[in-house]
Amino acid sequence: MADIDEATEQGMRDRKKARTRDSIRTAAFDLFEEQGFEKTTLQQICHRADVAHRTFFRYYPTKEALLFGWDFGQLVLDAFAAAPPELDLWAALDHALTATDGQWEEPVEHTARRRRLRRDFLDVQSVHNYALVVIDVFAQRTADLAAARLGVDPIADLRPAAFAALFTGLVRRHVLVAQDGSTLTAWADAYRDVLGAARTFAH
Template structure:
């Protein structure tokens, strides 16, 4: 097999370097937040710890809040959802995708996930920014559901489906926080998805 063109190799190298820098910034930010508190940590301190300039920080994260809020789970979830067997109902496929993505995420980064979610729920500016992010999540889910079902992204029912799923996830995370992260988030996510799938009997 011939080697990929040099431009493809360079592109892959650049992407890996950017991902490494992005992760380094987030890792140092979370460490500093844990050591001295979110409000007492400056962007300049994070940049210095990650050995980048403040302008580089802003190329990766538009705001200080985004260094906590942003993660890679939405595209991973969309890919896992679309990869589920075509015969499955969309909610069943979503449950399978959630299990696949978050089992892996918790295996690799449980402590960081717990720290991020606790920060988000305890700091008003982060909660506000997170709610903005939920709109992007609904948009992402709408596109994935439309692709899987062959319906339009403008289909109102597709949007409602995506909104209901996202709202259910928020409820699961809130319950998890209220339990001081002692309950299983994976079990709570599956429980709310099961409730949706049963037609939300009240």
């Protein structure tokens, strides 16, 4: 009985956290659309979402993080990690893109809005800089997962970093340049046409 009560309480806490996160995000997106990113302050976001500043920072480290989300890129990386172990790195990437239908983020209700706002404000210096930081973190996570798939030391063996550099280059173009709404799969196809020989690097 105690386990059931604990599970119920945990479920309630999780739902409350999700509501708070949604409230902050919705308030911020509304303000971004109404008056622009740079003119929107954290104080305004917190006021509209009816949360304290310290609550905001429990969910988002910066205002810029609202345009990327806590799960940025995780959908593809999870699928890459879950690809059958017998696949080489490029085949595992193909598997991941197929499994996610080329979606970079969870296709939930707010995703399209966040992606549109991100594109709208990428020319804001702080947003652009934050994107570069996010992409650098993604590169390291990719290298770690590639090393795990190969069963090698990511420092001693250059292949994970080489793969991560190539894949992250694709991601960088997709995030920073793809203003036409091109999917991650479309960018991957373009890279595959140009860098087809790179598949041998994974062997």
